[in-house]
Amino acid sequence: MELAFSGTSGILIMLFYGVIMLLIGVVTFMKNKKVHSSLEEYYLGGRGLGTMVLFFTFFATQYSGNTVIGYSAEAYRVGYANLVTVPFFIMIILVYLVFAPRMYRLSKKHNIVTPVDWLEMKFKSKAVSILAAILMLYALGNFLLEQLIAIGQGVAGLTGGTVPYQAGVIFFIVIMIIYGWLGGMRSVAYTDTMQGIALLVGVFMLLIGTIIYFGGLPAAGDYIRTYSPENLGVPEGGGLVRWTNFLILVGIGAAVYPNAIQRIFSAKNERALKRSLTQMAWMPFLTAGVVFVIGILSYTAFPNLNVEESEQIVGMMASAIANENIIFYIAMVLLFGGIIAAIVSTADSVLLTFSSIISKDIYGRYINPDATDNKKILVGKIIGVIAVGFLLMIAWNPPGTLYQIFVLKLEILVQVAPALILGLYWERSHARSVFAGMLIGALVAAVFTFASLTPLGIFSGVWGLIINLMVYVCGSLIFGKAPSVITEKNVLEGKNTTQPIR
Incomplete structure (x- = not known):
């Protein structure tokens, strides 16, 4: 019995998950x-998001196509060396806990909708x-591009190429736009x-x-030791610098998506927010750790893949396992839909936030302040x-691996x-x-990134962040006034919140 994903089975799986997503959008709209x-x-x-829904929406934001x-x-x-993915996801949670509760209280008090607010x-x-x-x-556009590419790669890999890359992208993007328009967050x-x-x-x-x-x-270790011994050792010297770079860049950058x-603003209350973040602390081990192990084990199943072929390794593994046993076939159907839905869910949240910044922070604040919320x-x-249409043209012929695209957006985003x-x-x-710090940091990060400059082995985004902080701190020490008119106590009590800080 042929159990691998192919032909009709792959199309049916896509339609099944697509219909579920559409139904969620319709039901949400009808209820509200x-x-x-x-x-x-x-x-x-x-x-009004409670603990469980908030946990899963954080989960979908953190672990998407670029993870699996x-x-x-x-x-x-x-x-x-890629084991670093586990600690830098832990770092993200730690950074969340530093600022999320306080920012939530401010957002609740002052009806803040976007980070720019x-x-x-x-x-x-x-x-x-x-x-x-x-x-x-820029970062959101980059992130959305990454998800569009991941959708195509996921569909092509998990169906053995039966459903073309471009067809998979278009199908799920249309689904995403429809249910996102209907029900929003x-x-x-x-x-x-x-x-x-x-x-x-x-x-x-x-x-x-x-x-x-x-x-x-x-078994995977024996294969690596024989054919790719350079991939077996622990990082030393420059490798450790690279790990540190990732901890800073990803830990801080991903937390400020x-x-x-x-x-954070969507939480029902502060208790729900803290509980959801506490539960997220386990996910680096249960998701990034497991994904890392699967990548290592793939050595024995599909040796000597080139870079382009390796981008579809998860789909290839899933198809191979599905062909072995009916139970694993059913499980891989679930995985197939889960991966594609995860990518689409991340893409829809990115698109929603992109739209919110355009509508509230650009159009509503500077172009047409008198516009109604509906407009x-x-x-x-x-x-x-x-x-999305513009990014779709880029995604049609993806410019690099998912990993490279992921790093590029963080170099700029971390400057915020x-x-x-x-x-x-x-x-x-x-x-x-x-x-000044934000602007100079972003320019340094951009120039260093496109010029492929990493002085002392430090990533361009980290260099930008260091310079950014120096300008911010030194300038504030010299020109800033203490105490500021906005303290957490004053803000929460509703005092002195309209006077500008200079």
Whole structure:
């Protein structure tokens, strides 16, 4: 009996998950027809996400196509050095816990909808707000491009090429836009819950099947030792510097994803937020750790794959295991849908946040301040679809591996972190110094990235962050006034929140 994903079976799986996503959007819209009349309702789900839904929507934001597909492929290519993926996901949770509770309290008190809202309230600086919005939009566009590519790679790999890369991308993008338009954040959060359960079960079944049919880590270790010994050792010297770079770049950069911050704003209460983040602390081991092991075990199943072929290693493993046993076939069906739904769910949250920054922070704040919430939402939707169309043209012939694309966006996004996080705690923060640091840091990161410069082995984004912080801190010490008019106590009590900080 032929159990591998192919032909009709692959198409049916795609249709099944696509229909579920559409139904979620329709049901959400029917239950809350006022979703399009309020920015808070559409972009934050009415600030009503409980612990479980909040956990899964954080999970979907953190672990998407680049985790399951991209990181397994990277582990296959570089070996044990890719174990760094586990600690840097732990680092993300630690950074969340530093700023998320305090930022949540501010958002609840002052009806903050986007991260730029917080910066505007804190610094009262048009320059800071616009620059931060531009950097966030760049990162979100990059992140969305990554998900579009991951959708195509996932469909092509898991169906053995029966469903073409381009067809998979178009199908799921249309589905995503429809249910996102219908239900906003609530649709996104509910699809996140569905995909999270399917993904976790499927990934663990893939790991079990890989061990049963292709051997465990000892067998993979023997193969690596024989044919690729350079991938077996622990990083030393430059490798350790590289690990440190990733801990800083990913740990801080991924924690300030605008779509992740909007999940903080969407929490029902502070208790739900803290509980969801506490539960997320286990996920680096149960997701990134498992994905890493699958990538290593793939050595024995599919040796000598080139870079392009290795990008589809998860799909190849799933198809091979599905062909062995009916139970694993069913599990791989679940995994297939889980992976694709995970990628789509991450893409829809990115698109939603992209639209919110366009509609509220650009259009609503500077172009048409008198526009109704309904009109702002419509403008955000239209610009979002135009952006998807543009990115789709790029994704048609992807410019690099998922891993390379992932790193590029963080180099720029991490430059927003000092303003977002340090601004929460340091009362002396000076608006012009914040702007100068963010701008110079972003320019340094961009120039170093495109010129492939890594002085002392330090990544371009980390160099940008170091210079960014130096300008921010030194400028604030010299020009800032202490104490600032906005402290957490004053903000929460509603005092002195309209006077600008200079």
